[in-house]
Amino acid sequence: MTAPPTSEIVYRHTRIVRIAHWINALCFLLLLLSGLQIFNAHPMLYWGQAGANFDRPWLSISGGFPDLLTLPNHRDLGAGRNWHFFFAWMLVINGLLYIAFSLTNRHFARDILPDRQELKPAHLWEQIVHHAQFKRITGPAAKRYNTLQKLAYVVVIFVLFPLIILTGLTMSPGFNAIAPVFLDLFGGRQSARSLHFIAANLLVAFLLIHLVEVVVAGAWNEIRSMITGKFTVPPAAPEQTP
């Protein structure tokens, strides 16, 4: 580690993004664990409107997930549902506030949505190769989210979270009476349950990559930037090879 004395410090994340991010991370983890508790009450998934033991599941995990991965960490469906629905509300309220702020202060337009230039195949390919080498991005380029990072955030914010929330609601018999159109959109309550589970898995996949990227980019610097907002721009080093 040869840290040059002239490292530049930038203000990377607004307070709104930082608060919303950590509330979201907490909600997501609790929803995931309590979700596995709920899944374990009937660890089979079906396509269509209905589905129970005598129907054909497309996924069946006998015994369900280990208790260690569930909240609470013993069988208690009632408690799991209490956790799940409370933190589902927190996630939704937090998410709506985050979206409202990000639209008004142009966070989405400025930082999250890739521009035309970035979506050119040549540029994307360059980024993919760079990522595949697990290279830390340095210099001025490190001040902004890179293109693949932006695309991952776009998918998470505008596809996976809306999908997991709407499929969750579509499992609610009360919500079905209010907005039956979602039964048609997702192909039925049991399809919605399957899609909810798939969306959760994709978010876990995102989270694992997200955490690896945080480490690649410099864990302490990154996490500090999401807590205090301050980020030390890794200086561009001309020679990367040892």
Add this chain to the structure above:
Amino acid sequence: MKDFLTRRRLLTGGAITLGGLALTGCDALFASPGFRSFLGNGEALTMAAQRALMVGQPLAREFSERDISPIFKANGTKNPNTPVYNALAAGSFNTWRLQIDGLVDRPLSLSLADLRAIPARTQITRHDCVEGWSAIGKWQGAQLGPLLQAVGLKPNARFAVMHCADNYGGGADMYYESIDLVDGFHPQTILAYSLNGQPLDVAHGAPLRLRVERQLGYKHAKYLMRIEMVERLDAFGRGRGGYWEDRGYEWYAGI
């Protein structure tokens, strides 16, 4: 590179330790009644939101004959098997009566024949178990709303408590459930005596069960004996309005 590896190890190790601590912490937190009732705010929010959005009391989706599940899973008590119930069943429920009483002006006692003589509602609906599975079946029965009108509710009657003939798992507590007047007067809330064109069988709640289609399965009390109109729910069971509610499940089971 070395630096990277140790950091990663530190981070994952730390995350696992923290995660483990957090999880046991979660369970400890949940054991405190204060925290549990704090989480219960989620249920209050869900009920308030759903009720606000149920403009005009929309119906649960009704399906076609084609959609009926080949086998309708029976859950919970599959046979009350108490001396009282067995005697009723042995007599084909001819001596069975449904009492409707409590905070009403004109209590009623209805036989199965009486219930069948009331104009029936038939509905093919999806039954959603709290465990996660669903089954579609065709139910027929008498709407609860007109019956509540017939008995004349006293002004302070707020809930209908369903008293059942079964004690789930053979315990001391008899099964019971409760709904409020919004669901009580909903057109799809029926006292069902028939499933898929057949008289209700014992596994599915013979002779009579409640259907309250915008809520989960445990609200649909089976083996009905008595409907008592009340102002408060705390006098029954452990005071939370139902057998499963007393065991930590939501009273408002619209989700």
